[in-house]
Amino acid sequence: MVENKPAEGAEKQDSKKAAKKEAKKAEKAAKKAEHKGTNLQSQASNVEEADVSVGKYGQLPLIRSDTKAIQRTFTYVKDLNKTIAGNVVWVRARLHAVRARGKQCFIVLREKEFTVQVLTNVSETISKQMVKFASNIPKESIVDIEAKVATVGSPIASCTQQDVELISTQIWIVSASANQLPLQIEDASRPEKADDEDGLNIRVNQDTRLDNRVLDLRTPTNQAIFRLEAGVCHLFREILTKKGFVEIHTPKIIPAASEGGANVFTVSYFKGSAYLAQSPQLYKQMAIAADFEKVFTVGAVFRAEDSNTHRHLTEFVGLDLEMAFRYHYHEVMMTIGDLFTEIFKGLRDQYKREIEIVGQQFSVEPFSFLEPPLVLQYPDARKMLAEAGVEVGEEEDLSTPAEKLLGRLVKAKYDTDYYILDKYPLAIRPFYTMPDPNDPIASNSYDMFMRGEEILSGAQRIHDADLLTERAKHHGIDISKIAAYIDAFKYGCAPHAGGGIGMERVVMLYLGLDNIRKTSMFPRDPKRVAP
Amino acid sequence: MNGPIKMYQTKPIVRHDVPVQLPTCMYKIKNIYGPRNGEVDPADHVSTANKKLDISEQVKKFLKNNQKIPGMADLQARQEKILQQLADLKKQMLNIKAELKISNVTTNKTTLKISTQKIEDLPNIVIHAGPNYPPYSLALVQKLLQDQINLSITTHQHSSVPLLPKNAKELSDILTNFKPKASNLPTIYVRLIWNNVEADMELLVSIVPILGEVNALRYLSRCFTNVLSYEYDSDVSEIDSLLDVSHALISTKSTPEKTKLIQHFIKSLGKSSYLIGKTKITVADIAAVSALKQVAPSSINGSLSQWVKRCEAA
Structure with a gap:
């Protein structure tokens, strides 16, 4: 429960209905988290024999400005480019999209208007459980990722950082989002072109946007x-x-x-x-x-x-x-x-x-x-x-x-x-x-x-x-x-x-x-x- | 392109000024095109001019034949008297004016009003010009018109032109700082906007633009008939073709083509003061000078440079 508070706090709602909804969501998320045993302590206690990535993923304890906590230097998403290829960096950003495919998991991280692709592959150091954990992080959660910057063969069209991707080694949730979003950021930021008949035509209504202005403003x-x-x-x-x-x-x-x-x-x-x-x-x-x-x-x-x-x-x-x-x-x-x-x-x-x-x-x-x-x-x-x-x-x-x-x-x-x-x-x-x-x-x-x-x-x-x-x-x-x-x-x-x-x-x-x-x-x- | 095609004048095929004999076997009806009250405007008809001439001749004849009519001297005396009375009346009016301290400006004003009246029909002129093709012709036109019309030009810089080149800036200063010699002239306001248009500048009076500097000059020459007009000139086709040469010179990108076009000017200039052997500046000169200065300033030498100077001083 404790871990979910920041997310709840960030989306303070004035209206009662929204507050109730929010509480319910938080509860659900908490139950899920518990059920999956994704938080660090539980992870540590139920070690599975094949998991080689223990301590490399999970939910970070609530950041309460403790001076004893580890200090890391973060790189901004907008600064990720070819010149730092090969370096290992820490990135704190929002999880924009996630897609699992077999032993792989693609994550798109977003920071303001900048996006970058993160790849998590099952390997000697990365366990199946970690990839599964990564693919189940709710959208819009804030995550810390340690990763190696790698150049890509063909530019990634869907991201703003097109010439590099990140190969992750650690994934931590800093602040989880509720699983259900009242609006999708993709929908809210979809181009509105009058003459484009073929494109997806899903839009977010003005009132929905204004009711959930915090999410809407992230586009x-x-x-x-x-x-x-x-x-x-x-x-x-x-x-x-x-x-x-x-x-x-x-x-x-x-x-x-x-x-x-x-x-x-x-x-x-x-x-x-x-x-x-x-x-x-x-x-x-x-x-x-x-x-x-x-x-x-x-x-x-x-x-x-x-x-x-x-x-x-x-x-x-x-x-x-x-x-x-x-x-x-x-x-x-x-x-x-x-x-x-x-x-x-x-x-x-x-x-x-x-x-x-x-x-x-x-x-x-x-x-x-x-x-x-x-x-x-x-x-x-x-x-x-x-x-x-x-x-x-x-x-x-x-x-x-x-x-x-x-x-x-x-x-x-x-x-x-x-x-x-x-x-x-x-x-x-x-x-x-x-x-x-x-x-x-x-x-x-x-x-x-x-x-x-x-x-x-x-x-x-x-x-x-x-x-x-x-x-x-x-x-x-x-x-x-x-x-x-x-x-x-x-x-x-x-x-x-x-x-x-x-x-x-x-x-x-x-x-x-x-x-x-x-x-x-x-x-x-x-x-x-x-x- | 083989250079512009020259035009020549032909005799009109259909004549409109012959008298028409109307048949008398039918009854007449009112002219529906005439004014409403039934009176027929003589302008609508073709053969009235001759009749008028006949009448005046008849009157002359009549007067000649009747020199010794008894009442004639009386009539003359009466006319003299009326004229005297009118003179007196004028004197009285002038005295009253002097008393009321109204100067004689009024008469002056009426003439001025007529000319402004004509010009009021002209809406604001807007010119969009590319900063790399400054329309030097405007400065020449402004100078030529200065005795009759104050062509007041203000310049604006469009947001698509972040930086104005030196030439355009200089022309802007010349145009905006120009003051005609005579004050109290009717003023036409022209707004010159440095915009992201290429060689063809746009002159807008209403919504539809007139494209190209040469065509803009043609338009202006129709506005100010007594200064720039060339349509009644005997060399109208020659002038038109030289205007086309100027336009081609601005539009072309190839250097050999340019030199070929400039040859037209040199040939036309010959040893006279202005193009086509004229002694007075014409629209063709204005367009040519502007075009040369825009795209081939290096070619202005020899007889051309003298001529450019002459045009700019005109």
């Missing part, structure tokens, strides 16, 4: 997606810090709804109630009013929108920035545009491998962009849409299908998946958006698009308390409710602009994935709060 694609996501955050921070921005942290529990009241989560706050922040907008602007000049923040953003689409989450990571400028908000818009170009270039150059891995499962066109970024004006966009037969009113917002169509039109003409749309009509923007000085219909606001979907919405904000009050009144907003916001500009504030980016959306669209749940590690939507 090479998911490993790559979340490393790339980390890259986006890292590049965002690095590039902005270089440009002289300061990272700030804004509260997530806020006293009043920041953008309208409808889509906000209410939480009880001692004797009263408070809200979860829909955007760090107000706090970013306050930081500008407090003379930080250029600020950015990375943090959770909450939206209580009951929309079950491929691109909405109720909690996501917002990459927000705000910047004071001298004369024209285009100074800020182009800073953000350059930021994106830099991020895209960083991803293209530093995350080539990850993009390739994701491309193997979900074949999509590589992301294209222009440097400097393409800036279109709202009237231009309307004209392009009109030419394609979609009329959009002068003061009308683009509908989602219109946005998609525009994305395709821009891609066809300019060959870019990323562009900025400037000068949105004032009527469809929030009250704090600065109106255009020359055109009464337009405003100093912009949206940015990737593959035809909006990823950033931003504008020059009104930094004058009187004008802000006037605009709020025009929009029919109760002045007393936003008094704190207006007060922030009472003591003078630099002209500023900014915007907020949805991190998950950027990753989803950069990779050309079809669902935002693929780029959120533990997604939250109206129908899912677990795991």
Whole structure:
């Protein structure tokens, strides 16, 4: 029983059902283990006369960081190649697949996205029992294997380490997995090609994946997606810090709804109630009013929108920035545009491998962009849409299908998946958006698009308390409710602009994935709060 | 390939401008192609021009014959008076304008508006060019048009082109930093995108691209009729064939072929200032200079180098 605890612990389940299932599985596995007598002590006690491999296989005692335990040096699977052929190495990895054939047993070990083939052969030093033990290790168990690196005649197509295989001499289970897996890693990582009729068509349903996210995340694609996501955050921070921005942290529990009241989560706050922040907008602007000049923040953003689409989450990571400028908000818009170009270039150059891995499962066109970024004006966009037969009113917002169509039109003409749309009509923007000085219909606001979907919405904000009050009144907003916001500009504030980016959306669209749940590690939507 | 085929002009086979005698034995019906109110647009008909001419001659005759009509002097006096009144009215208007401090720009603006109106029909032009084949012709066109149109070019680098070669970069700088002599000109925006296209650059106005630099120049020459147009030139077929030579020069990979094609230019240039013995630069010159600079810069020597310099200074 004891030996099975780590496996159980690793797959902590919140829901009761899953917990029960897990307990049952653990019990079963334990019984099996006992029955087979595979653990070290029992192995030692019932020595069979023909077993020449005693002490070379079995279940390792639970690792509890005992300093007296033997210390071994391990080699990473990705480092196994021809140059170390002939060496004896220790490898700790997951057992990806196992297949017994007579006196032989083939094991595929997996570490992150790297796989290698292990061969166990009955021989003078390897007993039948050991091969049998090896072939019965449950998939996804973590094992320690001592083996000799050997070159192979023809490359092994099914593994990433194609030119070598391991000839095992010792096999130990470090942490056993349950025998029954809710999903197979092979199924979860099978390439999705629309035109491939002959290939196996077994897929894992999105909900099954999310219910067993721990297993699902082990696929090479998911490993790559979340490393790339980390890259986006890292590049965002690095590039902005270089440009002289300061990272700030804004509260997530806020006293009043920041953008309208409808889509906000209410939480009880001692004797009263408070809200979860829909955007760090107000706090970013306050930081500008407090003379930080250029600020950015990375943090959770909450939206209580009951929309079950491929691109909405109720909690996501917002990459927000705000910047004071001298004369024209285009100074800020182009800073953000350059930021994106830099991020895209960083991803293209530093995350080539990850993009390739994701491309193997979900074949999509590589992301294209222009440097400097393409800036279109709202009237231009309307004209392009009109030419394609979609009329959009002068003061009308683009509908989602219109946005998609525009994305395709821009891609066809300019060959870019990323562009900025400037000068949105004032009527469809929030009250704090600065109106255009020359055109009464337009405003100093912009949206940015990737593959035809909006990823950033931003504008020059009104930094004058009187004008802000006037605009709020025009929009029919109760002045007393936003008094704190207006007060922030009472003591003078630099002209500023900014915007907020949805991190998950950027990753989803950069990779050309079809669902935002693929780029959120533990997604939250109206129908899912677990795991 | 035996070099481009030369074209020649032929006389039209069918003439459309002969007067048509309509039969009178049938009754007439309204022209359904004309405007709705029943009036017939004279443009729809073929033989109205002659009649007009007749009338004016008749009027002249009439005036000649009736020099001594009694009311004539009266009529003249009346006309003089009206003209005087009009002059007065103009003076008054000008005074009012001076009082309101409106300068005379308005008249200027109206003419400008007409020209912009024409150009507004032109949507944004996008050009995808391969970084190894920089379209030098754009710089020449930009210069030639500078008195009439401000061809404002911005450049972008596509993500499939990680590094821009030196030549492309230089051309980018020239194109983006160009300022026409006259300000206040109508502006056409062109976006030049360095993209992963090969020798054939793409010019997009709508979704369908115009392939090849030469064809792009043909398109531009139709847009700016008074500067680049060659379709009414007497040597139109000659110019067209030289444009084809330029295109072949950019597309070909073999060096002997290139030298053979360059010979066409040398022959056409002869001892004159520009190709085909012209004294003014034509589209053929622009295309040829650009092609030579792109694929055979080493061959520009002797009379060719003088000519290239002349073109670039034009």
